[in-house]
Amino acid sequence: MISLYGKVTNIHAPLEKIFKDRLSFNEALREHHGNDVSWHEAQLPDAVVFPKNNEEIQKLVKLAVKERIPVIAFGAGTSLEAHIHAPFGGISVDLSKMNEVISFCPEDMTITVQAGVTRKQLDSYLKGSGLFFPIDPGADATIGGMVATRASGTNAVRYGTMSDAVLNLTAIMPNGEIIKTGRRAKKSSAGYDLTHLLIGSEGTLGLITEITLRLHGVPEKMIGGYCPFPDIESACNAAILAIQSGIPVARMELLDKLQVKASNQHDNLNLQETPTLFVEFHGSPTSAKEQAELFNEIVEEFDGGPFSYADKMEERNALWTARHEALWAAKAYCPGKHMIITDICIPISKLADAILATQGDLNDLNLTAPLVGHVGDGNFHLFLMVDETDADEVSRAKELLKRLVHRAHDMDGTCTGEHGIGKGKKATLMEEHGEAVVNLMKTLKSAIDPDNIFNPGNIF
């Protein structure tokens, strides 16, 4: 294996000593571990290991630091900006064998899990407990990956993102120390907030192995459904007013006309092909009903409707499955095209302006991109379809991405609401924060990982 400084090292034997048959150099496996769901080209690690506990990772990190070999944490490979790609080779640390629930405290509404537990596995575990974990990025990501990338998703508008959901975490740091960032108390003011420093650090500061999460009570009543609008502006304005009115919507997702078409085809739905909001309200029977009624008034104000309730569990599931599959529906809708997935987030009052201007750009630049959005958060995604063999289209797509980010910044928003920087948005990180802030981030990185062993080339 080649070190970060180009030195040939032979760490095969010591790696094998730690991981035995849980070490692999297989190319197909490395291909899988060097390639996420994004449009970025694969970059393969030199080896993949499957640790079973913190101590094995600790030994690995000490070895990797000594030999200057990159260490890249791998959850489910569902990131969207090449977070797990290995531009400098090194070792992909697949956490799928660390997938136990460590402790469940229903009386405190907390659960501690290993990083390799997936979102769906956690859902199954909690079934029947009266509690649930709301963060739902669509993909069946691992909890560790969700922490490392500050995952968000459909429920974030009401329940917050991973940044709000983590009480403490355990991580192996580049100096080989195993640290736990806090305790199970709901709040603390004991020193620096290391929990939030590691949340969203995308594998560059520490390798997260255990997480204590806040859970929520399963709402007594959920009312959900969908609502068509005559145009995208009215759908956006209804979403804005719902938030401004303080309706505690649990989910409020926009699908533009093109995405509705794509989802109809892919998921056997029969939705009217017009901009549509998928909505869900949680509460007591009285309060969920009250929210739905208030929302209905807003819908009427913007000539939307009628609101179709998905009363049965299976109807509701079909709707949200379609929302989660939007990405694949979009891809299937434009066969043969390369799909660039991107997102921005702006203050809620700018939502309609931002989406209208983006659709204007798509039109001007003659590009196709179904649009979906966690619009209650002011966050939306584009599935930009590009023919990679068409140089002009590729260049127009780049222009669109540039305009999208500039607009987000002009509106006091961010270049990414929930996808992260990874290897794909490094230039926009600088545009967003400026040199002083990026330098401060680099100062933290160098202080914690002076040899740049943890996910080198990521974020910076």
Add this chain to the structure above:
Amino acid sequence: MISLYGKVTNIHAPLEKIFKDRLSFNEALREHHGNDVSWHEAQLPDAVVFPKNNEEIQKLVKLAVKERIPVIAFGAGTSLEAHIHAPFGGISVDLSKMNEVISFCPEDMTITVQAGVTRKQLDSYLKGSGLFFPIDPGADATIGGMVATRASGTNAVRYGTMSDAVLNLTAIMPNGEIIKTGRRAKKSSAGYDLTHLLIGSEGTLGLITEITLRLHGVPEKMIGGYCPFPDIESACNAAILAIQSGIPVARMELLDKLQVKASNQHDNLNLQETPTLFVEFHGSPTSAKEQAELFNEIVEEFDGGPFSYADKMEERNALWTARHEALWAAKAYCPGKHMIITDICIPISKLADAILATQGDLNDLNLTAPLVGHVGDGNFHLFLMVDETDADEVSRAKELLKRLVHRAHDMDGTCTGEHGIGKGKKATLMEEHGEAVVNLMKTLKSAIDPDNIFNPGNIF
């Protein structure tokens, strides 16, 4: 002025050049700036300055770093662990002249203020806007101070602490850079979370000067009141069950029997002298009523009640003023005694056990300490009354504090829920986190402030 390394420096002239008549060496003023609300002895800065803008602070920081002179941010001086004390002298930076609202965006429910704006000033500003800022630590602290110490208070059980309330902030860093940590988008995943790194850093990493806050809609209906219980255990158990049942209580404050006595005397109340919960519910008229009814059922289950509603605004204000004045009521109740104010926070399920054991300790050790608590968060405070001239009592008080922190840790809780480390809890920081974590915090401090200019002796 003497530098951190004992060198005599003369920075009087350059300081005067920056601050003109807003520089003072007056002893009474320095006394005020070297002494917070805590039991810790005053430690005076050498000078106090009153900057008017970021650029003046930037100049000051560059000068201070060059001459190795400590720089200590000062808000309202209401911290509780000597955060603003100056054990190495230096310059207290009083932010009271930076108290403007920079921009108010009701359509996004955000406001950007200078650090010297106080909580009450912000309340007044927002009056009539339909929006409010919920974080309420009791004292009329500055927003900057509240960010720096991760303030919490009575509404945190529903609305979260300062950690949840800040969208972005501007700070002057020890390298003289003015940084802004983010934008106004509700969420972002663009790089490291510098906002949370600075929240709760107690003036040791950056000098916070501007803050963008999330606001909330004023609830349509507030129902509040108080409820006596036969004993402390039943009051705690009612609080635990209310949280476990998912009632979104806006405030739920415990006063033990002694504190009720003290508050009756100090605030002209006529409460039954028994453990009491002060409670408030926010929502639509239907939902607030529903919450109050559910809570009443729980109260009855634990033989509490009757619940007395404070229907009129002035009744409600009288109640919450008494709660905010609890500290002064406790002090007045034990004239001549020194008051040690402390807090811990534990997982909610341990609340009754922790409070009962603490009262057992007080009994065993023959000590007096009114107790109040943000019990919905598992957070409670002791006002420990000590005769400083009685060596035995002082030693028993120390034993009590030791047991309190040990118990918090045994219960997977924290040595401080909202008071911070300051200069008073440095030993417990190590006990709570262990060497690896504290060393990591020190690594961050050294990377950002290599000369230890920002609030030296604080936290570490």
